[in-house]
Amino acid sequence: MAGDYAVLIAGRLLLGLGESLTMVGMINWGIGLMGPARSGKVMALVGMGLYGAFAVGGPLGLALLHGIGFAGLMSVCSLLPLLGLVAICWFPAVAPQAGQCESVWRIVGRIWRTGAVVGLQGIGFAVLGAFFSLYFLSRGWPHPGLGLTFFGAGFVLVRLLCGNLPDRIGGTQVAIASLGVEACGQFLLWLAPGP
Amino acid sequence: MPETDQPDFAYRRVVALTVALFLSYLAVAMSLPAVPVYVVQGLRLDNAFGGLAVGIAFLSTILTRAHAGARADRLGSKLSM
Numbered sequence: 001m002a003g004d005y006a007v008l009i010a011g012r013l014l015l016g017l018g019e020s021l022t023m024v025g026m027i028n029w030g031i032g033l034m035g036p037a038r039s040g041k042v043m044a045l046v047g048m049g050l051y052g053a054f055a056v057g058g059p060l061g062l063a064l065l066h067g068i069g070f071a072g073l074m075s076v077c078s079l080l081p082l083l084g085l086v087a088i089c090w091f092p093a094v095a096p097q098a099g100q101c102e103s104v105w106r107i108v109g110r111i112w113r114t115g116a117v118v119g120l121q122g123i124g125f126a127v128l129g130a131f132f133s134l135y136f137l138s139r140g141w142p143h144p145g146l147g148l149t150f151f152g153a154g155f156v157l158v159r160l161l162c163g164n165l166p167d168r169i170g171g172t173q174v175a176i177a178s179l180g181v182e183a184c185g186q187f188l189l190w191l192a193p194g195p
Numbered sequence: 196m197p198e199t200d201q202p203d204f205a206y207r208r209v210v211a212l213t214v215a216l217f218l219s220y221l222a223v224a225m226s227l228p229a230v231p232v233y234v235v236q237g238l239r240l241d242n243a244f245g246g247l248a249v250g251i252a253f254l255s256t257i258l259t260r261a262h263a264g265a266r267a268d269r270l271g272s273k274l275s276m
Contacts, residue, residue: 016255025276057224077222084215093273133228
């Protein structure tokens with residue numbers, strides 16, 4: 001059992017590494033293909049792909065876990081990225097960025113305040129992601145995967161409807177309003193007596 | 196970058212990249228609710244181990260992100276993805 005858990009942890013560490021490389025590669029490649037002037041469009045697409053996957057993945061993952069077991073689900077999870085790889089492997093590469101790369105720590109020094117805000121609001125999402133389905137199952141409530149679905153759907157919807165708000169009324173206003181909305185949402189979850 | 200001269204062609208390619216990203220993150224997203232359930236109900240371990248198994252992937256993402264960015268800049272984003 002300890003061995004099983006060690007393998008799982010090793011797999012999760014590799015998954016995190018792959019996630020890093022995929023995300024960074026996609027943003028760089030996309031901006032390289034479309035040109036920096038349309039980087040906003042690339043970021044919007046990245047967000048839709050990312051949270052669209054979270055919307056679909058929640059209930060689908062639990063359904064597959066129920067239907068074909070944990071090993072079956074993980075095999076599907078291993079095959080899906082390979083499918084994506086086959087689909088895009090013939091696209092032209094773009095030249096790596098020229099110029100001096102700025103030190104990560106210098107950038108962190110400049111953006112740590114806003115970064116800390118993103119980090120703190122991310123805790124809410126991380127806890128929901130880890131324990132939402134467990135909580136539902138422990139109470140015997142139906143549809144444990146749907147919580148993540150609505151989360152992801154909400155994200156894609158806001159991207160589509162309000163994607164240009166930061167450019168129109170300023171990023172700070174949007175961030176303050178968004179944090180207020182998230183706090184209300186967490187408060188509602190705390191109050192909720194049942195699904 | 197010749198592709199930037201044909202924006203719609205480039206756009207279609209980036210949409211395809213988005214689909215590939217979607218598939219990759221589907222693997223992340225499907226395991227997100229399943230891993231804690233497996234750890235707690237399958238392996239009969241404590242809630243804390245379930246949380247650790249989920250969180251450690253995000254930790255790994257954070258710790259490798261800076262390196263991944265530098266790598267994408269140096270070796271090219273295609274190889275990276």
